[in-house]
Amino acid sequence: MVRRIVIVGGGSAGWLTAGLMAAEQRAGVQVTLIESPDVPPIGVGEGTWPSMRDTLRRIGVSESDFFRECDAAFKQGSRFNRWVDGGAQDYYFHPFSMPQGYSEVDLPAQWQAQHPHIPFADLVSYQPHLCVQGRAPKQPATPEYASVANYGYHLDAGKFGVFLRKHCLEKLGVQYVPDHVLAIRSHDNGDIAALQTREHGALEGDLFIDCTGMQALLLGQHYGVPLISQKHVLYNDSALAVQVPYPAADYPIASQTSSTAQSAGWIWDIGLPTRRGVGHVYASGYISDDQAEAELRAYIAQTSGQTDIPQPRKLSFSPGYRARFWHRNCVAIGLSAGFIEPLEASALALVEMSASMVCDELPADRAAMDIVARRFNEAFTYRWERVIDFLKLHYTLSRRRDSAYWRDNTAETPERLAELLTLWRHRAPSRNDFNRIEEVFPWASYQYILYGMGFRSEFSRASRPRDAAIADGYFREAASLTRKMLGALPDNRTLIHHIKQHGLQKI
Known part of the structure; x- marks a missing residue:
């Protein structure tokens, strides 16, 4: 029977997984997390999707406490600057809210015909x-996790891991072992039997979850499951991250992650209540570290007027995902399963999806584990491939030709994405293209990126005469909602201050 679940590694991935496993597991199952005091978490993943609201609610976290302890802010989508042609007025949004009437009428065709x-x-x-x-x-009276407009979060990843650990230990009964793994012991059949630790001896388990980050201690190093490189598709492999203070305590907090294209990558800009998190993601084959840092400093000086910033922290990664994510009695979640790049903040979302599926499908015994593992591997191979398609879409559609990086980025397009682009020349992305119940990105997101990047379709299907009137009704509905919300919703800093002072109403 699967009774003992051992999670190796903390941080956001480890503690989110522990929280989900402990909050909803069947009686008799014990969750243990071992975290090495010698290995600090990476701690720069600061953006989430709206799914994080469901995850935090599922594990019993107070949203008010989350805002108070994790330096959290609201995120309502992404803004892309200078991705299309590099001009000063080149920007578009990928919002979290679906288009008004998106499932009722062909909005892109009517947009292109009526309001291009x-x-x-x-x-x-x-x-x-x-x-x-x-x-x-949302408004101050809106309850925890409820919304007026759909939202996720920006957060301090280091504080988030500490917050989750406290909740898991105090409220959910997770056993915590702060220790370093020295060796891995195996059963005769190849399953992991126990982890030999420096101070706590052998920790036995029935299912081991690898949340050890890019070192992938269990799945990668012990089992040798290879990383399938995606560097031939998405070139970025380095990042420089820095924390930038606001020029004043009441400085506005951005409602979105901003992504500004550079000569060989892009710069993220995330607003938290106390600071901005800014970083340059780039391809080391096209630009040196010094050049990348110069572009990062120039961006910060331009957007804040600040030139005296700390030395950025350098991160390196190999874009790719594991050939298998669940092997024998070991499953990898988080960076140990793979990493592509932080564009569109899919890393934490994949952690949530992975932990949820393990939790929901936890095999009762070892005999069922291989069946669950096969289903898990199929599901997440598909999801990682869709992440790659979606991220590549941003690059493939760019008209920038000012550097070799942008010129080369159109040379390699995944086959499935190339097929979809052929179809989309004559129709908009639809549910027929993404028909799984839990797609990573819905087809509306593809529409936002496709048409935000300047793509135009030659719609071949004749529209019904009433489609124009129906679509126009939804366009007017979106405009009406805009006026109402702008008049009724506070700014971010005002609401966050209210939450910290008074909290939000419980649902």
Whole structure:
């Protein structure tokens, strides 16, 4: 019987997994997390999807406490600057809210026919306008986790791991072993039997979850499951990260992650209540570390006027994912399963999806484990491939030709994405293209990126005469909602201050 679950590694991945496993597991199952005091967490993943609201609620976290202890802010989507042609006025939004009427009528066809001069997201959704005005996605009276506009979070990843650990230990009964793994002991059949630790001896388990980051101590090093490189598709392999203070305590907090394209990569900009998290993701084959740092410092000086910033922290990674994620009685979650790049903040979302599936499908005994593992591997191979397609879409559609990096980025397009782009020349992305119940990115997200990047379709299907009127009704509905929300929603800093002072109403 699967009774003892041992999670190796802490940070956001380890403690989110521990929280989900402990909050909803059957009686008799014990969750233990071992975390080496010698290995600090990477701690730069600061953006989440709206799914994090469900995850935190599922493990019993107070959203008010989360805001107070994790330096959290609201995220309502992403803004992409200078990705299309590099011009100063080149930007578009990928909001978290779906277009008004997106499942009722062919909005892209009617947008292109009626209002091609208006950016697609600005016409079909209120949320880009909330982001431009720095509005929060809810009101002070809106209960915890409820929303007026769909939202995720920006957060301090280091504080988030500490917050989750405290909750797991005090509220969920997770056993915590702060120790270093020295060796891995195996059963005769090849399963992991126990982890030999420096101070606590052997820790036995029935299922081992590898959350050891890029070192992949169990799945990668012990079992030798290889990383399938994606560097031929997505070139970025380095990042420089730095924390930038606000020039004043009441400085506005951005409602979105901003991504600004550079000569050989892009710069993220995330607003927290106490600071900005800024970093340059780049391809080391196209630009040196010194050049990348110079571009990062120039961006910070331009956006804040600050030139005296700390030395950025250098991170290196190999873009790719494991050939298998669940092997024998070991499953990898988080960076041990793979990493592509931080564009669109898919890393924590994949942690949530992985931990949820392990939790929901936890095999009762070893006989069922191989069946569950096969299903898990199939599901997440598909999901990682869709992440790669979606991220590559941003690069493939760019018209920038000012550097070899941008010129080369159109040379390698995944086969499935190339097929979809052929179809989308004559119709919009639809549910027929992404028909799984839990797609990583819904087809509306593809529409936001496709048409935000300047793609135009030659719609071959004749529209029904009433489609124009129906679509126009939804366009007017989005405009009406925009006016109402801008008049009713506070700015981010005002609402976050209220939450810290008074908290939010419980649902």
